[in-house]
Amino acid sequence: MKRLIFLILIVSGCSPSDQTDDDSTQKDLNEIMLELRVLHTNAGDAIKKSDFENASWLVEELDNTLNKAIKKFDSHRKLSGPFESFYTELLQEPIKKVRLSIEEQNAEEAIVNFRDLTSGCNACHKKHDIKKRAKFD
Numbered sequence: 001m002k003r004l005i006f007l008i009l010i011v012s013g014c015s016p017s018d019q020t021d022d023d024s025t026q027k028d029l030n031e032i033m034l035e036l037r038v039l040h041t042n043a044g045d046a047i048k049k050s051d052f053e054n055a056s057w058l059v060e061e062l063d064n065t066l067n068k069a070i071k072k073f074d075s076h077r078k079l080s081g082p083f084e085s086f087y088t089e090l091l092q093e094p095i096k097k098v099r100l101s102i103e104e105q106n107a108e109e110a111i112v113n114f115r116d117l118t119s120g121c122n123a124c125h126k127k128h129d130i131k132k133r134a135k136f137d
């Protein structure tokens with residue numbers, strides 16, 4: 001029975017010690033990654049459809065979520081350095097360019113730049129031996 005309760009807590013995304021704490025301080029890297037996946041997929045779909053309005057706020061949400069990871073993960077057992085160093089190296093520039101091409105409503109550039117952003121996600125995964133890949137075809 002104890003084991004079942006424990007499983008339910010895991011599946012619902014909280015461990016017993018989480019319950020009294022602020023959600024934002026308790027999220028682990030994996031949960032943030034799952035959030036990134038949803039935002040990245042939706043932002044990519046919006047860009048493919050030239051839906052610049054939705055693409056714009058989804059990219060801002062993506063960046064906000066990455067910034068949460070920066071604040072939270074100065075170090076993490078699965079990362080070889082602070083999250084911020086990978087963000088700066090791999091994602092900062094592509095995000096800037098995606099933002100600009102969305103502002104300019106340049107569909108072709110937005111696609112090229114979003115592809116670079118996606119490569120940035122995956123470069124970090126490769127560095128850390130994470131098999132999962134962010135996709136944008």
Ligand code: HEC
Pocket residue numbers: 029030033034036037040062078079083086087090091117120121122124125128130132133134
């Ligand atoms: C700083 C390095 C880093 C960056 C940048 C990064 N990731 Fe990750 N990602 C990880 C690590 C580490 C894991 C494994 C987390 C774990 O298993 O606890 C992961 C896991 C994932 C997963 C798998 C989650 C699951 O359990 O199925 C997805 C999806 C993902 N990342 C999406 C993204 C997307 C999309 C981006 C870009 C917007 C991104 N990641 C950027 C390091 C990174």
